[in-house]
Amino acid sequence: MPEQLFNSILNNDPDLLQQFLMQFFNSSFHSIVITTADIDQPQILYANPAFCQMTGYTLEELRGKTPKLFQGPKTNHKVIQRLVANLREDRPFHGSTTNYRKDGSSYPVEWNITPIKERNGNILCYISIQKDLTNLKAVTSRLKSTNEHFRQFLRQISHNNRLDTEEKTTQLLIDNARLFTPALRSEQSIELFEEGEFFDFSIDDSGVLIDNEPKPTLSAEAYISNKDSHYFNPNEIAALLTDIEDTLHSMESFQQTSLTHHIGDDLQDLANTLFFLDEFNDMATTLAELATIIRTKTDIEAEPFLIETFLGLSHDLREWLRAIFIEKTSRNIHEYDATIIASTKQLIFQFL
Numbered sequence: 050m051p052e053q054l055f056n057s058i059l060n061n062d063p064d065l066l067q068q069f070l071m072q073f074f075n076s077s078f079h080s081i082v083i084t085t086a087d088i089d090q091p092q093i094l095y096a097n098p099a100f101c102q103m104t105g106y107t108l109e110e111l112r113g114k115t116p117k118l119f120q121g122p123k124t125n126h127k128v129i130q131r132l133v134a135n136l137r138e139d140r141p142f143h144g145s146t147t148n149y150r151k152d153g154s155s156y157p158v159e160w161n162i163t164p165i166k167e168r169n170g171n172i173l174c175y176i177s178i179q180k181d182l183t184n185l186k187a188v189t190s191r192l193k194s195t196n197e198h199f200r201q202f203l204r205q206i207s208h209n210n211r212l213d214t215e216e217k218t219t220q221l222l223i224d225n226a227r228l229f230t231p232a233l234r235s236e237q238s239i240e241l242f243e244e245g246e247f248f249d250f251s252i253d254d255s256g257v258l259i260d261n262e263p264k265p266t267l268s269a270e271a272y273i274s275n276k277d278s279h280y281f282n283p284n285e286i287a288a289l290l291t292d293i294e295d296t297l298h299s300m301e302s303f304q305q306t307s308l309t310h311h312i313g314d315d316l317q318d319l320a321n322t323l324f325f326l327d328e329f330n331d332m333a334t335t336l337a338e339l340a341t342i343i344r345t346k347t348d349i350e351a352e353p354f355l356i357e358t359f360l361g362l363s364h365d366l367r368e369w370l371r372a373i374f375i376e377k378t379s380r381n382i383h384e385y386d387a388t389i390i391a392s393t394k395q396l397i398f399q400f401l
Contacts, residue, residue, distance in 0.1 A: 080104075080179040084116060086164070086172040088136045091116055094174060103158075103181050105151035121149040132162065136175070139164065145182065157182040196225045200325065219321045223337045226330060264328070264386075269372065269379040272328065282322075283374040289319045290363050290370075297359050300351050312359075313343030319366075332386060335393045342400045355399065362392040 074081050080100035084091040093111045101108055104119065111118075120129070125146040135142040145159040160179035164172045200222050293315045300309070317340035323333035365388050372379040379385075 080181070082111075082116070082177050082179065083165075084175045084177070086174055088133060091175070100179065103150075103156070103179070104148075110151075119148040119150075121147070121155060123147040123155055124149075136162065136164070139172075157186050192225060196222055203325075219324060220317075220337070223320065223324055223334055226324075226334045264383045266381045267328070267383070269374075269377040269382055272373065272382050273377055283370055285322060286319065286366070286370055286374075289315045289322075290366055294360065294363050297356050297363075301353070301356050310344050313340045316340035316343065328382060329386075332389055332393075335390050335397070339393050339397050339400075342397060346400060355396070358392065358396055358399075362389065362396065365389050365392055 074095070074097040077097060078099055080103045081095075081097040082093060082100050083095040084093055092113050092115060096104075096106075096108055096111045101111070104111075128144045128146045132142045132144060141164070142162040143160075145157065147155050148158045149155050158179055159182055160177050162175050162177045165174050165176055167173050203218055203222070293312055296309060296312055296315075316336055320333045320337035320340055323329045323336065326333075365385060369385040369389060372385070373382050
């Protein structure tokens with residue numbers, strides 16, 4: 050009986066269907082907006098009460114206006130370009146950016162856009178369902194702050210007395226850090242973020258949950274004079290890199306068919322050490338991701354180009370170590386970040 054009633058609404062009673070849809074839109078706690086099918090100059094046809102509450106506009110103020118009304122200085126225009134490209138290719142869109150309310154205040158938003166088509170396939174209009182991510186961003190920021198404070202605490206109490214649980218605790222902190230590490234924002238690692246339910250971490254898109262500001266220039270001498278580097282022993286890193294290189298050369302010489310978990314363990318130790326250096330968290334988190342893959346996968350073949358890429362990564366890390374911590378000649382300690390993270394991500398993507 051309920052199914053027959055619903056079919057009757059859909060097929061036989063347009064007035065009842067309209068009433069049903071309006072009640073659905075008006076009672077939804079998600080923000081809903083409907084626009085014309087004009088991709089270049091879309092106009093708002095309808096916005097439900099939740100959307101009006103989120104933006105600060107009334108329905109009367111929104112009708113006939115363009116959705117560009119909500120864009121501003123912090124809006125990610127790469128996301129908007131992807132939106133337009135998707136619609137031109139007749140594909141649905143999903144993303145997130147920063148929008149602006151009527152009073153000028155900004156808010157992070159996630160939204161999708163789906164075309165509504167007539168029977169002949171022509172697009173009648175677009176419907177968008179949107180979600181304000183302000184509360185989620187606040188929770189994520191608190192997680193980042195808590196993670197950072199606990200990282201500092203663990204570093205202080207374990208500096209002279211290594212704890213039995215230090216590695217497990219450090220791994221937990223690194224797992225948390227993945228939520229706000231720009232280096233891991235990619236389509237290949239989307240499974241870390243529940244298939245993008247709250248995040249838009251597509252390649253070249255910065256996302257909206259954590260600001261990704263450029264790191265300030267800092268010379269090696271200035272950095273070494275900071276107490277943060279006192280917890281770091283360059284000899285430990287050099288020994289780990291030597292161990293990794295020896296294993297790789299051994300695998301190359303004896304033509305072993307699979308990467309050993311030994312390299313994964315060394316990479317994890319390397320990541321754990323770097324994670325306690327404030328300026329190199331992104332590098333540490335990316336190396337930890339690579340270590341996890343190597344330690345858990347059993348079907349990774351040691352092909353020549355993989356060994357070559359691993360050796361290249363090790364070389365980059367040695368240059369980073371020499372320029373910053375040994376010779377202290379680097380004018381900017383972040384000059385190696387992009388190269389090391391890119392090499393690490395290249396290996397990660399090969400294994401996913």
